[in-house]
Amino acid sequence: MENFALIGVGGYIAPRHMKAIKDTENQLVAAVDKNDSVGIIDSYFPQAHFFTEFERFDRHIEKLRRENAGREVSYVSICSPNYLHDAHIRFALRVHAHAICEKPLVLNPWNxxxxxxxxxxxxxxxxxILQLRLHPSIIALKKEVEEKIQSEPGKMFEVDLSYLTSRGRWYQVSWKGDEQKSGGVATNIGVHFFDMLAYVFGPVVKNICHVRDAETTAGFLELKHARVRWxxxxxxxxxxxxxxxxxQTTYRSITVNGEEVEFSGGFTDLHTRSYEEILSGQGFGLADVRDCINVVHDVRHAEIHxxxxxYHPFCRKVEK
Incomplete structure (x- = not known):
């Protein structure tokens, strides 16, 4: 049984990490969040120590390490706001623990x-966490694409990606609405889609942005084996x-050569699957995220065409 600590336990995604820790038969020993509405911990690890001040959390983790009594933290799970991921990964490594960080791993390629x-x-x-790589539909799509490329090395696929997830007024007031903290819409809700596309169709050749504002981002990606309108x-x-x-308040669609890729289901246990891979030494690391971090960084700074x-047909909705 490994000991885990969790940063950002009050956030939306944290329960998936706690479930994954429990499903893999490990233990959460400490958690931190500046907000104290964290009763969800009781559903998973009621005995975990909880802190609202990072300094006290830091002291506790360091104390466990120095006691050297089998209580030291082996993994730090990071569910904090995007702009803090880099610092919190550094913290994990400093206390001699592996880091497990939510997407986006960082905001900039140089990080x-x-x-x-x-x-x-x-x-x-x-x-x-690049959970789409573990989704059964995406695994099947990657296999299908690889088989077609083997017989036709120059094959190019036509792909449309649409992801609309309604957010209320709170979104723009929160850190997620601040591009300096979230990286903007493309980073905050799109980075794992860009990772999946590069994973399936190859590295980016061209990256064009057609729309970019606080609520909407759209563009065109040319990958080694696909043209993507997103x-x-x-x-x-x-x-x-x-x-x-x-x-309904969410719409998710990926079509490849006009055929819908069905992946609306199958998301329930992807964090647990991710943890299983990580614990076995097969998780996705720094090298795996470079393509998608480059994409969202370039989108954030691109000239609008x-x-x-x-261009994606939904772009016309923005003009209205």
Whole structure:
């Protein structure tokens, strides 16, 4: 049984990490969050020590390590706001623990370079959650694409990615609405999709941005084996009419050569699967995230192109 600590236990994604820790028969011994509405801990690890001040949490983790009585923390799970991931990964390595960090691992490509140096010095590993790589539908798609490329090396696929997840007014007031802290819409809700696309279709050749504001980002990616039109939004007005009529607030669609890739289900246990891979030494590390971090960084700083050539049809919704 490994001992875990968790940073950001009051956040939306933290329960998935606690469930994964419990499902893999490990123990959460300490958690920290500046907010104290964290009763969800009782459903998983009621005996975990909880802190609202990072300094006291830091002291506790260091004390456990120095006691050397089998109570030291082996893994630090990081569910904090995006802009703090880099610092919290460094903390994990400093206390001689492996890091397990939510997406996006970092906001900028150069952060990866610095973390690689610290990782080598520490002898510990930085892991990230790229759960779409473990989704059965994506695994099947990757296999299908690889088989077609084997017989047709120059094959190019036509891909449309649409992800709309409605957010209320709170979103722009929170850290998620601050581009300096979240990286913007493309980073906050899209980075794992960009990772999945590069994982399946190969590295990025061209990256064009057509729309970028506080609620919506869209563009065109040319990958080694795919042309991708993509659209990401947190604005409910952009939902397709049929989705609104059903009272749904989220729309997720990926089509490859006009055929829908069904992956609406199968998300329930992907964090547990991720933890199983990490604990067996097969998790996704710093090198795995470079493509997707480059994409979202470049989108954040790209010149906005007019709606000509290949662009997602939903871009016209933004003009209205």
């Amino acid at each position: 990866i370079d610095a973390l690689q140096e610290i990782e080598q010095e520490s002898g510990k590993r930085v892991n990230t 659209f990401l939004s947190t604005k409910s007005e952009h939902l397709p009419a049929e989705v609104k009529e059903k009272g 007019a709606l000509t050539g290949d």
